[in-house]
Amino acid sequence: MREINNDSIALVNEKALIIRESIIKMLGESGSGHTGGSLSAADIMACLYFWELNIDPKDPKAAGRDRFVLSKGHAAPVLYATLAEKGFFPDEYLSRLRKLGSPLQGHPDMNKLSGVEASTGSLGQGISWSVGMALAEKMDKTGYRVYALLGDGELQEGMVWEAVMAAGHYHLDNLVAIVDNNSLQIDGRVEKVMGVQPIADKFKAFNWEVLSIDGHNVEQIMAALEKARSIKNRPTVIVAKTLKGKGCSFMEDKAEWHGVAPKKDEVERALAELHATH
Amino acid sequence: MEKQATRDAYGQALVELGHLHDDIVVLDADLSSSTKTAGFGKAFPARFINAGIAEQNMIGMAAGLAAAGKTVFASSFAIFAVGRAFEQVRNSLAYANLNVKVCATHAGLTVGEDGGSHQAVEDIAVMRSVPNMCVVVPADGPSTKAALYRLYQRKGPAYLRLGRPAVPKIYDGEKIDFVIGKGIELRKGKDVTIIACGIMVHKSLEAAKLLAEEGIEAAVIDMHTIKPIDKELIIKQARSTGAILTVEEHNIIGGLGSAVAEVVAENHPVFVERLGIEDIFGQSAGPEELLEHYGLTIQNIIDKIHLLLNKKKELK
Ligand SMILES: Cc1ncc(C[n+]2csc(CCOP(=O)(O)OP(=O)(O)O)c2C)c(N)n1
Numbered sequence A: 001m002r003e004i005n006n007d008s009i010a011l012v013n014e015k016a017l018i019i020r021e022s023i024i025k026m027l028g029e030s031g032s033g034h035t036g037g038s039l040s041a042a043d044i045m046a047c048l049y050f051w052e053l054n055i056d057p058k059d060p061k062a063a064g065r066d067r068f069v070l071s072k073g074h075a076a077p078v079l080y081a082t083l084a085e086k087g088f089f090p091d092e093y094l095s096r097l098r099k100l101g102s103p104l105q106g107h108p109d110m111n112k113l114s115g116v117e118a119s120t121g122s123l124g125q126g127i128s129w130s131v132g133m134a135l136a137e138k139m140d141k142t143g144y145r146v147y148a149l150l151g152d153g154e155l156q157e158g159m160v161w162e163a164v165m166a167a168g169h170y171h172l173d174n175l176v177a178i179v180d181n182n183s184l185q186i187d188g189r190v191e192k193v194m195g196v197q198p199i200a201d202k203f204k205a206f207n208w209e210v211l212s213i214d215g216h217n218v219e220q221i222m223a224a225l226e227k228a229r230s231i232k233n234r235p236t237v238i239v240a241k242t243l244k245g246k247g248c249s250f251m252e253d254k255a256e257w258h259g260v261a262p263k264k265d266e267v268e269r270a271l272a273e274l275h276a277t278h
Numbered sequence B: 001m002e003k004q005a006t007r008d009a010y011g012q013a014l015v016e017l018g019h020l021h022d023d024i025v026v027l028d029a030d031l032s033s034s035t036k037t038a039g040f041g042k043a044f045p046a047r048f049i050n051a052g053i054a055e056q057n058m059i060g061m062a063a064g065l066a067a068a069g070k071t072v073f074a075s076s077f078a079i080f081a082v083g084r085a086f087e088q089v090r091n092s093l094a095y096a097n098l099n100v101k102v103c104a105t106h107a108g109l110t111v112g113e114d115g116g117s118h119q120a121v122e123d124i125a126v127m128r129s130v131p132n133m134c135v136v137v138p139a140d141g142p143s144t145k146a147a148l149y150r151l152y153q154r155k156g157p158a159y160l161r162l163g164r165p166a167v168p169k170i171y172d173g174e175k176i177d178f179v180i181g182k183g184i185e186l187r188k189g190k191d192v193t194i195i196a197c198g199i200m201v202h203k204s205l206e207a208a209k210l211l212a213e214e215g216i217e218a219a220v221i222d223m224h225t226i227k228p229i230d231k232e233l234i235i236k237q238a239r240s241t242g243a244i245l246t247v248e249e250h251n252i253i254g255g256l257g258s259a260v261a262e263v264v265a266e267n268h269p270v271f272v273e274r275l276g277i278e279d280i281f282g283q284s285a286g287p288e289e290l291l292e293h294y295g296l297t298i299q300n301i302i303d304k305i306h307l308l309l310n311k312k313k314e315l316k
């Protein structure tokens, strides 16, 4: 399972496609939600859940399970699509996204849905949770690893850097942060709104190992996750260059697709494109 | 019926004020298209600062700008402007008594589908308890514009609570007599008084109309300023109607209902019922669906009035 070979790469790519289709359908049905930042993270999520994480949907509260925290909580659709595909809950749940009484809230709610490790949605807070979880593992030596996915706009939150400082200070080599570096936020390009570059140097200065990769290249994502396991005494950040809206040409690299769901005809176009390019 | 979101009225009024006053600076935290400050940013790019997703720094910068003589309007969603940046609001704005207006949109349940993590149900309570802070919750578009003009004239820190969805217009923009700290008596009545704020004012008016058909004369007050609260008017209504219902899209704890009950209890005790969110977080769904689910409909108002009037009768 842990080998990086043609089979494992093909499997993860297949899962990434399923996740993207599911995101489009789910958002089409709900009529609202965050499309762009869900699609940009699909390949990363496929690698995590179908290659990297030690988790069992049949035993979702196992003490030694790896933890994944979606710090950019607005990308809930990519998490829901992934958890459903992994078997945490039936696919039918996906059609109730953002509906009254649904376990699939607009932002992930750990008390409503199996597989959600942290209630997020307020940017910046998930990475602090992750540091807390990694600290607990160091206390109890439970053997799990912690993974947090952040947006690049999210890096503007001061608390992100407080968490990054703490993780470096406590030498949390059981913690991996992944930055979905799609270069867009709500009001436009990240570097225009409030520059966060150079991201790598900032993390380095806080005593983190930095790996910069193409966030849509499954082999590179797997290799980075593998490398992170060998890094001792400090946390690792994977800066993943991505395209917001990846997979649907009319959404790609467009800030307007941040918080908008596709309409019926757009759903069809998107699904057709996903199939054609696969 | 004509509708307008209070955030839209806010965005338009900001641009108007920007033309009138050079000292105005507007700040946002990566939500300018949603809070509607983007219009000001376009009209006056040199006086618009996007803090990025960094609400605490936004409020801190607002304090510095105000200390340097600017009149600052700072916007984000209520949950982040009040929640994330609370201690900056408290110490940098209120304690220092600086001229910054925190104008937060997407307050309350009517945020809708984004869900409970994004629905501020405690912001009025939190802001009301901060010394020096003025708290205004307008009911519709025209009164939002009027509030903004008044807040510009009134020096010092203030919190303006705005909403996401379009809401019915209650006021005629030209005629509105909006004074901060003075409630507006929209409907007279002798049997009971409904004191409401924000989007619940319109629903209260509708409820009063239906109650009139049953022969119940309910007065309706738009208590747009929660702090300083209009004590005189509350006492007058307690005296004349002997029963008060408060209605707000906010936690039952600490908001308008609490503010009114404090005044009534200390000055002229009569029955008070509070209609609000029953100390529970929201969730994802459509705005109107949520108001129904959490008991904030016209029918809920009518039911509470019946309850109040029964209590009043039993006392006699
Ligand atoms: C503390 C906080 N402030 C503001 C928001 C509103 N918000 C939701 S998503 C977003 C932009 C996020 O940009 P980025 O982190 O780059 O995410 P991505 O591009 O991956 O979607 C903002 C400002 C929030 N959720 N939390």
Ligand SMILES: [Mg+2]
Binding pocket: A151, A152, A153, A180, A181, A182, A183, A184, A185, A190
């Ligand atoms: Mg981004």
